[in-house]
Amino acid sequence: MKFSQRKKGSHQIIAKLSQMNDHTYPSRLLRRYEHDPRIFADDARWLYFVLTFIVTIFYWNRQVFIPFRLDALWSLGVWLLYLPIRTVIRSTCRTPKWLVYVDALIMIINMYWWKWLPVSVPLLSVIITWEAVWSLPFMQALVVSGGLGLGYIITTFIAPIIPQEGPSSLFIAPFYPLVTILSYFLRRQMGLYESLAGTDYLTGLFNRRQLLQTYRQHESARWWVVLLDLDNFKQINDRFGHLMGDMVLRDLGRLIRQLFRAGEITARYGGEEFLILLPAELDRSVIAERLLRLNERLKDLSLRYPTPITLSGGIALSREDNEPLSDIIARADQALYQAKSQGKDQTVWAKDIVASPPA
Structure with missing residues (x-):
């Protein structure tokens, strides 16, 4: 089974468990007041x-x-x-x-x-x-x-x-x-x-819990999903130690906070994975330019470390309002897998976006 297929299955399982928890009686009773x-x-x-x-x-x-x-x-x-x-x-x-x-x-x-x-x-x-x-x-x-x-x-x-x-x-x-x-x-x-509870202590970005909660509050809107993954991060931890890996994650989180604005949701999605939600109204060229700036800053950051720091990314667009976030992430994850298989250090758009003309 391919790596992307395994992760897609895990996204679907997490979404189902989240829906089950949301329909329990205490949760429905308290959710009315928690926001x-x-x-x-x-x-x-x-x-x-x-x-x-x-x-x-x-x-x-x-x-x-x-x-x-x-x-x-x-x-x-x-x-x-x-x-x-x-x-x-x-x-x-x-x-x-x-x-x-x-x-x-x-x-x-x-x-x-x-x-x-x-x-x-x-x-x-x-x-x-x-x-x-x-x-x-x-x-x-x-x-x-x-x-x-x-x-x-x-x-x-x-x-x-x-x-x-x-x-x-x-x-x-x-x-x-x-x-x-x-x-x-x-x-x-x-x-x-x-x-x-909603902030990742290392990067200062949203954690997955806060990401899902924020997405529920804006679920009626359409979003670009940018899924980023640090290349060869395991080798960094193995060769230079986990302290070096934490420094890389912290610096990358700082760069992401600097480059993305209010209203654009940034989160540490998992270990070395980062997820960014951008409004669907943004043109593809704007997103590409923003990611290019992130890559240039990352090259400057690499000078501080004994090994190059690069990112691979996958980008997907929600197909309709109220689409489950797990479905959009699954498409972005497939694009990310393609970027990894093509040599890393690049960003790939989901197939349905490539097939459609730019906005």
Whole structure:
């Protein structure tokens, strides 16, 4: 079996295992929130709206909490009008800064009506504080959380239904700024861990996990796939040691980061293999010129080492939107195998690209 056929089979197996993992129940449950934790705040608002509606229906015919009826109707009316509009804005514009301030204002207004459901007010306010941390700079998020705490004090002191509720609000109000501070540090730590988990420590490029995740986020677009492989890398490790091999990989990663721009995805795909995703709108001549510059820089880099450093490459283009990345890589891998068999130190375009006229 040819080398390229074995690798093509491994790509297909990895793709199938990835699809199986994506359809497990915990993964489907958490994937809704992992790319944008603010979606959790959206769902929480609708959940509290449903709970408020259920409580309203349950207590409507009971002779308790007479002022509660009018308060509940006002609260339900405001949320029923605001939540659909807010959902449309969030789905089209993510979370504009002004929307977070509107959320806090409506929450403060609802605090007066929701005193009959006192537990819901602090909890939903914490949800708004959480979203402010993910959508605003730290000081603005702190202002929003402080406003929620101050609004809770004012609304409960105006006309508390439960006599002891007013003094107790003094202990609840500072809780919001504290949650903001803790959530801010949590967000920074999450960003740090995500960056470490998605970056190859040696080259500074994406690792395979981050590459696949980024491709899923832009799967609807078409891409050029450039698969590069260091020639004779095993001989470098065997003759000069693995430390020398690590130096070569690190320097090559630095060159790739310098030559490819934002929006062009660069990754260390495996041992000595590197993968680059370029937008399909790029002309073939632009890609060829970019790879030529990389090769020239690599020749200059070779002067630092006791052996020449060369690359072989294969290039493929996605045939349609939403094409699995493993299929595109398989075609690029076949072109890479052809480059290796023709003497290395060259780049070969996939057969379907060569057969079609240049864009």
